[in-house]
Amino acid sequence: xxxxxxxxxxxxxxxxxxxxxxxxxxxxxxxxxxxxxxxxxxxxxxxxxxxxxxxxxxxxxxxxxxxxxxxxxxxxxxxx
Numbered sequence: 001x002x003x004x005x006x007x008x009x010x011x012x013x014x015x016x017x018x019x020x021x022x023x024x025x026x027x028x029x030x031x032x033x034x035x036x037x038x039x040x041x042x043x044x045x046x047x048x049x050x051x052x053x054x055x056x057x058x059x060x061x062x063x064x065x066x067x068x069x070x071x072x073x074x075x076x077x078x079x080x
Contacts, residue, residue: 011043023036
């Protein structure tokens with residue numbers, strides 16, 4: 001949520017802030033990458049039949065299930 005991933009930068013031309021393909025999933029209470037669910041929904045020029053092959057490429061580009069690559073540090077707030 002902090003910055004767009006390489007896939008968002010390349011395919012969605014998104015350079016700052018939260019990715020437009022990041023979608024909240026109520027039942028799981030977490031965010032999911034829309035590019036891993038239905039890329040054609042976000043990449044308007046992509047034919048629906050190419051969803052499956054692109055999902056595989058996105059998983060590979062993002063190295064999913066390999067480990068988190070986030071460099072975000074959370075600071076604990078202290079009471080005054």
